[in-house]
Amino acid sequence: MPFIEDILKHKSLSIVGLEKNTGKTECLNYVLSRLKDCNVKVALTSIGIDGETRDQVCQTPKPEVTVYEGMVFVTTEKHYKQKQLVSEILDVSQRATSLGRLVTARAVTSGKVLISGSPETAGLKLMIGKMNEIGIDLTIVDGALSRISLASPAVTDAMILATGAAVSANIPQLVRKTKFLFDLINIEEVDAAVKEQFVGIEKGIWAIGNDGDIHDLGVASAYMLEKAREDLFRFGTTIVVNGAITDKLLGHLKSQKNVKEITLIARDFTRIFATPEVYNAFIKKGGTLKVLQKTKLIAVCVNPTSPEGYVLDSEVLRREMQQALQVPVYDVRQI
């Protein structure tokens, strides 16, 4: 059973797809089917809107998630009522998310269910904490890398990345695109002390002074940079950006004279929206990028089938990908 042992070393795991139709749900189903015999207490939730029986974009059939007897799952009221299994309600959230109240239930029989969950990072963190409290060993988050959802899967300890022909039908290009995200996921995390300082600060752009103190630069987001009249580096060259890291921001920083001294810190890799070209130019010029929250990537799953029905050679894809990334790569249909 590849990578299941790796998963069991962590308390929370997210499964994210590079794009839609990259086989994320199949990957999730594979993981769940393996975990059912592992004698661990598993809980399952999701970030925001997910689990439509039909993909909203391509109208391709989207498999529901199979939950096994004894597993705990969290989903919205609406999706709970559509479940195809017997389950015991453990809790109903008193506060409604934008998708309705969240129902926490334990599967009494195995069966299929649509999973949806908290659309905010704070709510997701809370949920993972709550699962730990009720004795869950591993919480799995069906994650999305979409900008629609505000919740970041990076709050989980570990991550599995799903990629495949839906991203590109050209193997080298698919590998290149996956490699870029892989690089972002592996961006170095800041020291624990710095991380501690930013607990609870979820907005704005900050500087870390040479004395280690943090200063609010008074700029709401990277989009407002041009309006900032004062020197961005008046406190020091370490800048923390809570919002999006854009091409514009990186482009601005890379053209500074002191680019080699600049350390840019993002919340987590999902906040980096820069294109590979600009990102690489910034790094090449000597700039440093770090994240406040890093998650450990334990495996990459590939789906050789594209939503248009195009099928890549699974073995070639797997081999090429593994060579480029240097992490285990699996096609969950082949194992």
Added chain:
Amino acid sequence: MVDRLDIQSGVGRRLLLASELMTSKEAIEREHSNQQHLRELLDDDACLSATNTIRVKLAQIRDIKGSLKNLERGQVLDDIELFEVKHFAIVANEIREISNSKGISPIDLPNIEGAIALLDPDGNRIPSFYIYDTYSTELASIRKQIKSQPADSDVNGFLEKAEAIEDTIRQRLSNELRAMLATLRQSLEHIGKLDILIAKAHQAKELQLVRPDISDSVTSYQGIFNPQVKEILAQQGKRFQPVDISLDRSICLITGANMAGKTVMLKTVALSQYLCQFGFFVPAAKASVCLVNRIMTSIGDEQSELKGLSAFAAEILKISHIVAAAKTDKKLLVLIDELARTTNPTEGKAIVSATANMLNGMGIRGIITTHYSGVKTDCHRLRVRGFVDSINETVTIDNLSSFIDYSLVDDDSGLVPQEALRIASLLGVDDELLGLARKAIDEDT
């Protein structure tokens, strides 16, 4: 005061917001005596800890008003609603048991064991729910069949059958719950009331509020204080000077220098009356309150430029409204701050005299404050004592309040202390300006 109440449950908040000004002596006395019961419990360690446990449970209480409404309409509850009813019943029952063992709740919390027994057929007493196998042997056997099917086989047929049986069970459960509807409603409401009572008792303890006597003749406060101002002063290391005041069925005319606390006092009297009639204790050392049907105030600048009204127009319309109300209902408390201050002194004084005399003649209880000297009236007059005579320290805007005696004294002179220039000078207002003002006074006299 209401915002600061530490209510734990949604149902408590809902009931609090829906509560109305009480005018029945019996209802208020009942509420006050319930509160006194809880207030006294908070001084006993064992009861305090039981009350705190109840508060933790109250925070878990779900407001099942919607589900009960659905039951009343004859609807069948779904699993989520049944879960909520069960959760409520279990937590409410825990609260009831703690309350009964220590005699906490002054209001009866009904026994809802029946609902728990219905929704917890296995007797686990865990607040989770599904249509248990215990409800039907047929359901149990279908579920067994589902479980025994090999993985990936189609179990939809079984699921459909099971779902049909589950529906009839939900129907039966809903019918049986419907029979308990009145008890469940009462339980929900009383739990909410208990939450409010506990929160009020905690506030009374924290703010040192006192239970008012309900009087038929005189409203009187000994050592009345404004909790908000008191807190602000305490943060600055200062003390609020409590004041004594007594109001019979007549108008009381209060004069006093600027910054002498007249406005704060009016607001505090209004606050105390509201608190009393919403079933709270009041901020005073001792209090006796006459109940009224309405509290009518004119405090602060009500200038409404948008409506095209000047400050004076807005004020005088309000006074007219008060007088009209007084003609039909004598059970009013009228509080008017610096009446007619925005118009000329001659007519202003006349308006004060007329309002005071008219309301006084009708036997209306109230306070009017004014800056005008020589108001002709038979009303009871009081004056804020004002500046203490011997001031040795340098007075600044920060310590000014410590040189003012805020207590009220009887005053028959009708003269208002001329202290505006003195205060202005203490505040460091431009000397030349003050000199000219003094000169103008000398010339007049």
